[in-house]
Amino acid sequence: MQDTLFEFISKYISLTEDEKNAILSLDLFREVKKGTILLKEGQKSKDSYFVLKGCIRVYYIINGEEKTTAFYTEMDALTPHSVLHKAPSDYFISCVEDSILTVSNSEMEAEINSKFPKFEIMCGKLTEELLAKERINFDEFKTSSPEQRYLNLLQKRPDLIQRVPQHQLASYLGIKPQSLSRLRGRILEKKS
Amino acid sequence: MQDTLFEFISKYISLTEDEKNAILSLDLFREVKKGTILLKEGQKSKDSYFVLKGCIRVYYIINGEEKTTAFYTEMDALTPHSVLHKAPSDYFISCVEDSILTVSNSEMEAEINSKFPKFEIMCGKLTEELLAKERINFDEFKTSSPEQRYLNLLQKRPDLIQRVPQHQLASYLGIKPQSLSRLRGRILEKKS
DNA sequence: CGTATTTCTTAACTTAAGTGAACGACTTAT
DNA sequence: ATAAGTCGTTCACTTAAGTTAAGAAATACG
Numbered sequence: 399m400q401d402t403l404f405e406f407i408s409k410y411i412s413l414t415e416d417e418k419n420a421i422l423s424l425d426l427f428r429e430v431k432k433g434t435i436l437l438k439e440g441q442k443s444k445d446s447y448f449v450l451k452g453c454i455r456v457y458y459i460i461n462g463e464e465k466t467t468a469f470y471t472e473m474d475a476l477t478p479h480s481v482l483h484k485a486p487s488d489y490f491i492s493c494v495e496d497s498i499l500t501v502s503n504s505e506m507e508a509e510i511n512s513k514f515p516k517f518e519i520m521c522g523k524l525t526e527e528l529l530a531k532e533r534i535n536f537d538e539f540k541t542s543s544p545e546q547r548y549l550n551l552l553q554k555r556p557d558l559i560q561r562v563p564q565h566q567l568a569s570y571l572g573i574k575p576q577s578l579s580r581l582r583g584r585i586l587e588k589k590s
Numbered sequence: 591m592q593d594t595l596f597e598f599i600s601k602y603i604s605l606t607e608d609e610k611n612a613i614l615s616l617d618l619f620r621e622v623k624k625g626t627i628l629l630k631e632g633q634k635s636k637d638s639y640f641v642l643k644g645c646i647r648v649y650y651i652i653n654g655e656e657k658t659t660a661f662y663t664e665m666d667a668l669t670p671h672s673v674l675h676k677a678p679s680d681y682f683i684s685c686v687e688d689s690i691l692t693v694s695n696s697e698m699e700a701e702i703n704s705k706f707p708k709f710e711i712m713c714g715k716l717t718e719e720l721l722a723k724e725r726i727n728f729d730e731f732k733t734s735s736p737e738q739r740y741l742n743l744l745q746k747r748p749d750l751i752q753r754v755p756q757h758q759l760a761s762y763l764g765i766k767p768q769s770l771s772r773l774r775g776r777i778l779e780k781k782s
Numbered sequence: 783c784g785t786a787t788t789t790c791t792t793a794a795c796t797t798a799a800g801t802g803a804a805c806g807a808c809t810t811a812t
Numbered sequence: 813a814t815a816a817g818t819c820g821t822t823c824a825c826t827t828a829a830g831t832t833a834a835g836a837a838a839t840a841c842g
Contacts, residue, residue: 460733467729479722489729515707522714529721530671536728537659537681540764541652543800544829564790572732577829579791584828735830736799756820769799771821776798 399427399498402450406473410520417514424510426500430493437478437491444503446477452497453561457569458489466566469494469558475524494562544573545581591619591690594642598665602712609706616702618692622685629670629683636695638669644689645753649761650681658758661686661750667716686754736765737773 400422407413413421427450430436437443439459447454449470456468456476467489470476480487481504511518539547548571552559559567568578592614599605605613619642622628629635631651639646641662648660648668659681662668672679673696703710731739740763744751751759760770 456729458729458733465733467732468725477718477722479726482718482722488726518714519710522710522717525714525717525721526669527674529717529724530669530674532721532724532728533660534671534680536724536731537648537650539728539731540659540762541650541657563788565788570732574830575790576792576831580829583791755818757818766800767820768801768822772799775821 399450402473403448403500406448407520410523411516417517420513421510424502424506426502426506428499428501430497430499432493432496434493435490436493437480437487437489439488439490440486442480442484442486443478444481444505445501446475446481446503446507447491448475448500448502449473450498450500452499453494453558454491454497454499455494455562455566456489456491457566464566464569466569469555469562469570471555471557475528494566539572544571544577545585547571548578548581549585591642594664595640595692598640599712602715603708609709612705613702616694616698618694618698620691620693622689622691624685624688626685627682628685629672629679629681631680631682632678634672634676634678635670636673636697637693638667638673638695638699639683640667640692640694641665642690642692644691645686645750646683646689646691647686647754647758648681648683649758656758656761658761661747661754661762663747663749667720686758731764736763736769737777739763740770740773741777 403421403426404413404418430452436445436447436454447470449472451472453469453471454476455466455470457464457466459465468476476491478487478489478491479485507521511521538550542550551567551571562570564578565575568575571578573581595613595618596605596610622644628637628639628646639662641664643664645661645663646668647658647662649656649658651657660668668683670679670681670683671677699713703713730742734742743759743763754762756770757767760767763770765773
């Protein structure tokens with residue numbers, strides 16, 4: 399499992415054995431069961447996540463209704479907003495599937511950063527890339543209809559449609575579950 | 591004008607006079623007229639922007655139609671996706687108003703970073719914060735209706751509604767100009 | 783194994799956004 | 813100064829999403 403992490407890091411920088419061992423000595427790896435809630439609304443937490451295997455999900459509860467806004471799967475990293483701002487979280491994070499994650503906090507990151515400055519540089523590059531991706535995603539969302547967004551998702555993350563419940567997908571697409579059902583029916587009709 | 595830049599930077603790190611001079615010697619500042627197109631679709635560019643005064647706008651042309659996805663105003667920073675990926679741009683960037691910007695490229699950043707490593711650390715922190723903000727914005731967009739999004743904008747960036755043409759605002763809100771007009775009428779009726 | 787719960791789909795109806803067109807108010811260019 | 817173009821609004825009509833409700837299908841659990 400560690401290999402997945404190092405493979406990911408190697409896309410940005412190369413690590414010596416010493417450096418790898420320093421990272422491993424932090425005891426980052428966690429197995430979490432489907433349904434586990436990693437972060438609750440109102441909770442203060444210091445933990446950041448990196449998904450090695452499985453899927454975690456960000457959702458809000460607005461007027462008693464769950465609104466899913468993001469899914470993080472293999473090789474995705476997530477530092478909750480509340481960690482950066484040291485404020486209570488506005489949202490929940492839960493496991494869609496049994497998953498393997500790394501869980502780290504700012505103290506651990508500070509330790510690694512001070513030992514290996516290039517690690518912090520890497521995180522900078524990674525974050526810059528994530529920001530660019532996030533903006534493109536947001537742009538695509540804004541410039542397309544729910545139906546186009548669904549078709550787009552079918553292209554880009556077909557796995558999600560399989561592994562995630564429809565009603566969570568629906569709010570991820572910005573619509574109600576009933577609308578997603580209808581929309582899928584519409585697409586099937588058109589194809590035939 | 592330089593003060594605005596240094597004031598911004600001072601939120602993250604403190605700079606010595608030497609460091610300030612090194613930054614100034616790069617000749618970053620540009621005055622640009624309203625309507626100027628800074629980046630065109632298909633164009634490869636190395637430039638990043640920081641808005642000192644004014645407003646710049648990101649838009650796509652999809653099926654001959656302008657789709658505005660972002661406005662950057664005072665103290666906002668923008669590195670186009672195409673710069674990071676060394677690919678032709680998918681979108682346009684233009685000036686909504688006469689503006690004052692800093693324009694920098696990766697060579698200049700590399701120079702500053704090598705002279706003052708803490709500058710790169712600062713950029714990392716800044717980017718992390720921007721990413722968190724972008725995600726929150728995206729979440730709000732997904733979980734609300736066009737009307738709520740308009741009301742939200744009215745709260746958070748009331749200036750935008752004044753300084754930007756309605757039809758650009760409309761696509762920023764994910765709707766057509768006619769729908770924005772109607773929606774505003776609806777809100778006025780409710781208030782009375 | 784069967785029951786309870788959650789999830790997905792369908793349908794009828796309501797509400798809001800998309801579309802196409804027309805009009806007046808402004809800006810821009812010549 | 814006038815003509816051309818842009819911009820915002822309004823209207824009638826179409827299309828799609830929200831809402832409410834009911835029932836089928838899948839899943840969880842004792």
